[in-house]
Amino acid sequence: MTVPPKPHAPLTLKRLLIGEPLPTRALAHQTVNRVIGLAVFASDALSSTAYATEEILIILAMAGLSASVLGLSIPIAVAISVLLAIVAISYRQTIYAYPNGGGAYIVARDNLGELPAQIAGAALLTDYILTVAVSISAGVAQITSGLPELTPYRVEIAVGIILLMTIINLRGVRESGFIFSIPTYFFLTVMFVTLGIGVVRILTGSLPTVAGVEPMHHVAEPLTLFLVLRAFSSGCAAMTGVEAISNGITAFKEPRSRNAASTLVWMAVILIILFLGITLLAHQIEAVPSEVETVISQIGRTVHGQGSALYALTLGGTTLILLMAANTSYAGFPRLAALQAGDGFLPRQLTQRGNRLVFSWGIAALALLASAFVIVMGARTTALIPLYAIGVFLSFTISQTGMAVHMRKIGRLKPGERVQGLEAMLEYDPRWRVKMLISTFGAICTGIVMLVFAVTKFTAGAWFVVVLIPALVLLFFRIHYHYKDVAKALSLRQTRPDVHAYSVQTLILVDGVHAETVRVVNFAKSLGHPWKALHVAVNPQKAEKARADWGRYIGEGEFVVIPSPFRALTGPIREYVQNIMDEKPDTFVHVIMGHLVMDTFWEQALHQNSALIFNLALGDLDRVVVTMVPYQIHRNGGAKPNHAKDKAPEGVGMHAPAAEDAPDGSDQ
């Protein structure tokens, strides 16, 4: 038998903010095309061009501000671009190999096992959280450098932006995709205009060098290979966010793999052009790293002229893309958390889709954790940066190692052979050797970059991530073993279940005797098993009154008074129940009590709600079942049926009378 559903939609604050619930069948339609997909999944990667060149120059400047030293930024940027191309090609292979959602987690799970997969998961989740914290802190810093009077409220502004972003994302990916595509394309437009004008002015010989920049002060260091490596690893910040598309394949319209792969290629090409272009222009205008002016600003005012509208648009677009980069994590974190939760390594609730078909728990968890980082670090970007990017490079390394193993598997197949693997179809590919080499080379490169990162930034904060990721992996496995233990305890496969009836002893817990008590007694009588009433005598006078009222108003059934010299409520009941269970080993003890239900939380808080306390206190006893019989009290002062159609029978057992006196019966 199947009952047809009915819509039921009172307008609440939740509905206003989040939107109408979407049916599950809308899931297939809740996807994005390539244009919006680029905006949703690439804003993190693209935004890193706003600071990657500067990070290289900051390290190189330690060895001096001469053009020959800072000029090393160009080969470094080319090397990073090559690495980026390798990683992008490797991820493109992943997108085709794992069309149901790839990313480091699934690739590692399929090819390397549970432990590497969980390490990749921990690394990526950490970095998603940090992306939100870093990007929004950096964006707020841009706002507060323009409006210094807002500086004392930077934490509040950052948390406010996180809240706004959370609401937008809870509405669902398509709408948030549309909203977030505007700033991404705005940023791309102004950056390409800036690069274009810059190139034209170079060709016409009209581009001046930057003037009036106060360079950073550094203790001069020798130009060693280590320093160049450090500059290289710092510049690799440009690569954060590249993995977002392969994690989010399922968010793309069909054909998913082709759309996602094409978006990835576009993103990589745009990223490399922007990154190389900015680095070249910076070199051309002889930009130097400065405490007070970003390299983007130096480029902007040199190309467009100080005070021009295009200069302001360049800065504005950069600020916006930094804020929007955080949105990549809102797409990536909940999906990855749902995957891990589905495997039983994170709480199962993360797999549930909310009203708007998004993973609401994951979005909420990301918002809370990122807000915590922002609050603890006081929304200071400099404090967050050293924690950042290690996780991404760890996941790059694991993912590409996994793809190398995957290609080795394919190499073992006969030509033309197709085998169904755990996650995807394995199909012979004559180019498996080349692909395996690309992935292996990428894994080695990103692994080295990660190690350089961790070593050079360890004392500045990277130690926290080095400790956090193993701790998270440990937690994930503890959760996993818990779920496994529970599943084992609940399994029916090994035994013939013994379905049969037991005897039942009903106990009614009575405080005072009033209309609610009558309802509880009626329910106990309706069940038809042997029953008696228990009263815990916290107050002996009240116990006597309850006994007298019982005789007067109920007049049947045994009324047992249990003394409680220490005024405990649950202890004496537990003992009484335990004694019954000892006497009758094949009996369910069914404890029934009334529970006054109020209209509001505050009204409810004015009552003792002892039913809830008993439920918790007796829940750990085997064979004891606790039932609360609700009795609704409404604000007009009467108990009434809550529904117009609800025709209750006559009598106080279902309806309370409108009596004028005020007995002390409400004290529970």
Added chain:
Amino acid sequence: MTVPPKPHAPLTLKRLLIGEPLPTRALAHQTVNRVIGLAVFASDALSSTAYATEEILIILAMAGLSASVLGLSIPIAVAISVLLAIVAISYRQTIYAYPNGGGAYIVARDNLGELPAQIAGAALLTDYILTVAVSISAGVAQITSGLPELTPYRVEIAVGIILLMTIINLRGVRESGFIFSIPTYFFLTVMFVTLGIGVVRILTGSLPTVAGVEPMHHVAEPLTLFLVLRAFSSGCAAMTGVEAISNGITAFKEPRSRNAASTLVWMAVILIILFLGITLLAHQIEAVPSEVETVISQIGRTVHGQGSALYALTLGGTTLILLMAANTSYAGFPRLAALQAGDGFLPRQLTQRGNRLVFSWGIAALALLASAFVIVMGARTTALIPLYAIGVFLSFTISQTGMAVHMRKIGRLKPGERVQGLEAMLEYDPRWRVKMLISTFGAICTGIVMLVFAVTKFTAGAWFVVVLIPALVLLFFRIHYHYKDVAKALSLRQTRPDVHAYSVQTLILVDGVHAETVRVVNFAKSLGHPWKALHVAVNPQKAEKARADWGRYIGEGEFVVIPSPFRALTGPIREYVQNIMDEKPDTFVHVIMGHLVMDTFWEQALHQNSALIFNLALGDLDRVVVTMVPYQIHRNGGAKPNHAKDKAPEGVGMHAPAAEDAPDGSDQ
């Protein structure tokens, strides 16, 4: 039938901090004698001598530092002492008239009605909270002036002291009385030694004037009557705390009234002697108010000599009594809150005595509210002082007005007549006219002081109390009407209760089919009413698997799948239940579901606990009873009886098997 109680006492942190539970019969013994009563109830009043003289001098100094101006402090102190004597005499009358606990609240309730009583209650509760916040902040300020490196942690220290004081008070009044009597008597000893030596040195002509004090800077004001009145009202801070004994009569050993009255007289005498003595000595040594040195310190070093041990003891004793003054509120607040809660104007929970027979909820509420004031105000005494004392004088005024009405009632009796009043015995007293005049005069004086207070300190913070007290009174009445409404709805006095059995329709909510499901089915079968199983198809694949498993493992009963296109759990069940209720108006709908019970909160949080959600969601439906059947999962991975004596029957319905496979049955 009465079951004998058994002691059950696992050692917990609570037991370690608070002590062993005390039986209710110990209540009568948990009282204090006069010596400890003075320390418990008088430390607030006595501590105010530490700053009352200084408060007078600060106001007078606005008109200049000449001896003729500052000398006005002596007639002002005498006037305050007379007022204090009048108030003390009035409260002594109250103690005899209301031997079961007097104080402004009961006197007002008995003579003036509900509204004045609640105003007095709101005023006193506010002032108890402020007493804790002010006294502890002032005490911490003394500590941090001695140890300036602790200044950044003043809020933490203040909250820590509140916590310590809370634990001591949760242990019970007798123990806390003993602990707190030490600093009170230490303070009294050093102050009387100081006054004694001072008087001897005056008589022998060897007391010098104070040297080296940097006076406060003030814009000189003319010496007006208003300024003198302001100085008078500031000095009236000496009177805060006088009402504590009459509120706490029941804490005294029998004969309560005589012990309490005698303690009150002792307190008033000591207070007047100290206050006048300090004011006289201050005048003699020509003390001036200063930003950097208190008047007590000026007296101490002039009488004992700079750097002497007695000077240090004087300052130490003053610091201690300031901290201990807060303890008066720990005695007063919970008692008054319990009184008001007993009348239904505050949550009923405040009337419950905890393990150690004290009103634990009241103590906790006081600690939380005082901590909130300390945290919000940054533990700065100067910010808190203007809020303080208005409440006390409002309650003085109400209380003495009530006593005047009380005496008028007595005056209407015939000589020798005795009438039982609401709160106390009314007995003719030939001196009723004098007593009535004393109370009336006291009420007028304290009323004027209160108005002067409120007017002169309004903008400095008194406005908050002027707004807060009416708001509290409004809240108290809202709570009161709520309790009255509930009592009316539950009353059985006007109707013959209809005790009889109804039919019952049992519904089992099933997620997956596993060992817990078997137990739920067994319980439903044991109840013996018509039953069917419901599954909410949030995930259609899971629904199909559940239906198949049901057939395989349970094999009986109807299995109904309810579609849920919007993935809601409770909505579809509500509708289904509502339809049954519409069809069968004389039936209880009994919803049964399993609930996995874990060992720890964190394990519990890994499961959906949908049983709790359903309980909340269906609790407002009339005639619907929700039962959770607990199924215990223990950490070793199996379900087992929780108690050695608990002999469960054979079969999976009570015990889970130790199966090796891991089905997905744990996802609820």
